[in-house]
Amino acid sequence: MLTRDELERYDRQIMIRGLGEEGQEKLKQTKVFIAGAGGLGCSASIYLAAAGIGVIRIVDHDKVELSNLNRQVLHWDENIGMGKANSTAEKLKKQNPGVKIEAIAEAITEANISQLIAGFDLIIDAMDNLPTRYLLNKAAIGKNIPFFHGAVYGFEGRVMTIIPGKTACLQCVYHGAITPEEKFPVIGVTPAVVGCIQVTEVIKYIAGIGKLLTNRLLIYDGLNLKFTELKIKKDPNCEHCSHLVTKE
């Protein structure tokens, strides 16, 4: 049940046809897991909190560095040296006290992933490397949790929504390829845009409105301000999802 304050806080989005009070109540009942408190994690968490998601768990084992501040907008000069998960949680709690924020300063590994995501309804991919993304993808499919992929490089971004058992997954797109772990170029506005698209997908999914970015990889090209869609098919030999029956 939404409180009087909540009805006022979320008034403008409750006005959206298809969302309404019912959709807002669903947002309040949803628990979202965010993997990573970097550029994408900051952007995504701000708008999830603003939208009134019930519980946000943000996981990151890194500490804030000066070179993060061009894009990781929830971390400030005063937070340098602080854990990113806690730095993010500190701001989000002030931004919207009605949202329960959980910060976990741990690396996501094969050993702990199952425990970390247990009880969560949705997973946002805000990682900075592919091996952990594959771990998340596999775990999300194993636990039947929708997975919202995002990635950035320079002025470019990628976004895709994965519904286990129904749509192509991250492994279907990249077939296990990994990039070398190295410092990558990025301007802050790119994860801002990509993180916001991920959250748009999350809200649509929860409310059951619109058309999800499934079986489509969205390429965001900030330099030419162009969005390109690539068709993605379920790989019948996918190591992560081919065992699941397509329900579409």
Next chain:
Amino acid sequence: MSIKVDIPYFFQYLADGVEVAEVNGSTVGECLEDLIKQFPNIKQLLFTKSGKLDMFRDIYVSGESIYPEGLAKPVKDGDELYIAILVAGG
């Protein structure tokens, strides 16, 4: 037969700044060969030293991945090739 190739921004410095190139070929592999004829420096960003397509690249023909056919995937007049670069930053 005319095929257009969208050259990624990251490659354009090796292609005289060209954003879209016109190539000929009946397969993706032939089209990329023609692209490399026009812009030889692009080869290092597309293929490994052993001549295989770099695992960090994926080619899409008019929006569809060449997987699993790979470079042998046929193309038809008017198709557009998109070179997608594997992106992993966050």
